[in-house]
Amino acid sequence: MINETYKSMLGAKSVIRELSEYATARGKEIGYENVFDFSLGNPSVEVPREFTDEMIRLLQEEDTMTLHGYTPSLGNAMYKEAIARSLNERFGMNYGPEHIFPTTGAAGAISHAVREVTKPGDEVLAFAPYFPEYGPYITGAGCELRVVPADMSSFQINFEALSEMISDKVMAVLVNTPNNPSGIAYNTQTLEKLSSILKEKSAEYGHTIFLLSDEPYREIVFEGADAPYVSRFYDNTLSCYSFSKSLSLPGERIGYVAVNPACEGADVIVPMCGQISRGTGHNCPPSIIQQAVAKVCGMTADLSVYETNMNIIYDTLMDLGFTVVKPGGTFYIMPKALEESAVEFCRKAKNYDLIFVPADGFGAPGYFRMAYCIDTEKVERAMVKLRQFVQEVYR
């Protein structure tokens, strides 16, 4: 019999996808260059030449059976070593390859991490605003996602709400910094305070509350932002990473879980990931991609356009009187709409071919998200449209 739970999920269409489809259709009418599509978080910068060169070299020089053969169930050794070395050098950690589990992007990483530290029926906390796919990742493990309300002034953490919501059912707290959709990075003070609360509550309830750190935007950090490495603040941290954004490789599904070597169960967590994979059919990420990324994992695509775009948009928004917190990284910004309903605001913006996403689905009603992973020239033209829109509709 067809599974009714999955079937019932088919009704709910993604707002982002609907907007993106609208933008594509509208682009066919008026030319795609005239549609200012800020809906999708798809990287807009070239993949580093070194990645492409290494892929071609592997294909030309390596024995095909080794190159495309099964990787060990806990991952390619060269990849794991390269990741550990890169993280140690950049963040002063002491990972060994045995602490790295290769995954199919951050989605694979979070799905494994949640299963590692929970059992069905447990609760996982995340902070608004948050990436809506956290829902399925967590319910897919049989757990309940509970969302801690946002600190709307700075989009750091609402600690009062956090303290109230941690109970003995909470086994993990999931953070995302720099954050999709707000663009905000948690600063040193925030991470210190988070660590101290998690230690205190772990002691109070007699079990470790793990910190799951989703950090695909870790390498997209802007000037002046205080965006330290999360795992340095709290030993019981599993860092979930994807190269989707830093190397512009979202379709190739490559990332990892990095287990803090001082974490509870640090010696068994990666082998347990292998067991979790067996039940979900995950297996390893593709062999050739692991091998190529091993060579370039310390570098990034040229990410500077995102900061350029952010500054243009931020300045325009401020000039137009929007309420907005300046992003510390990512390629998102989340201003407050100019009327109570962000859905209504975004609907009106569409008349100006400005495609924004209401942040209601991210747990921030009244706000909207702009993904500025697009050409700077287009951002500049979009700002003219935005100015026109605001002046005509809201003045």
Add this chain to the structure above:
Amino acid sequence: MINETYKSMLGAKSVIRELSEYATARGKEIGYENVFDFSLGNPSVEVPREFTDEMIRLLQEEDTMTLHGYTPSLGNAMYKEAIARSLNERFGMNYGPEHIFPTTGAAGAISHAVREVTKPGDEVLAFAPYFPEYGPYITGAGCELRVVPADMSSFQINFEALSEMISDKVMAVLVNTPNNPSGIAYNTQTLEKLSSILKEKSAEYGHTIFLLSDEPYREIVFEGADAPYVSRFYDNTLSCYSFSKSLSLPGERIGYVAVNPACEGADVIVPMCGQISRGTGHNCPPSIIQQAVAKVCGMTADLSVYETNMNIIYDTLMDLGFTVVKPGGTFYIMPKALEESAVEFCRKAKNYDLIFVPADGFGAPGYFRMAYCIDTEKVERAMVKLRQFVQEVYR
């Protein structure tokens, strides 16, 4: 808190992996050419040149952001169309791209297929001998795997046992033809009878019993074997495929679920796969691999060595008085051991540097599996050793 279920799974070490590790260690002592390692099902033939050429062409010519960008959540359109066309041409089916869901190999395919047609607590039947990873795929979906005893004379289906074991809790039956570990392909008569029983029992219990067909060895079929396409016999079939063996790409994790267009729920099953992926973190298989395989999905690596090897081994086994059914495909053969305990038999064979796997873990105690995806020259030398072993130990 660390998940105790996954932690407890760490104790059980895979027999195959242990043997393979032993073979590697032994190879370092006496030279790997002198270790006759029949333990691992790792393809031993070159990837088709056309695949490598297409990969290089994509890397050299395509825009990197399109090439490596997110694929649609239900898969790359070109890949889905190519698969549907290839299956239709070769097997007289009428798949559309909407019936194809790209997965990370057969593991991903089976994991999705099981979740499609069951809910936690249901039962799934498989037939001995069977691939031991079916256990985790099925329990990972919250269901119970029940194993129908083998028909030990021909390794077709023991229909009497099947009929007895189908109850109202059974929502799916999982077959694997050509079969790992026996090498046997289900013939027309077997598939007709299976179809007729499933129809009858579906009617009796008032719900569809789905047929999940795991067929990574579909393209490795030997002369004279009657090995028809499973889905032609039973409408409610989900075919689970991997290119691991046919294109020698096991590390690249590329396969699909193909939904029979006449299947119950055929219009919703692929979209539901997209929902299932969200909860397991599966996402799509890698973008570049989908695109390259789309170009070569109708071809195979040169698989003829497997049949050559099989004939050499089969003739030797018969000559030495083994009880063995001649494989119709794959790169496995499963003879009966020359003493009651196959574990003991394989332990003794190790003294001759012959690495065989006891089939106890496959649900066929007293038998052993030989994976002959190795060079023919080495197979020939192994047969000399096998003859010596049998004569010295069992005569």
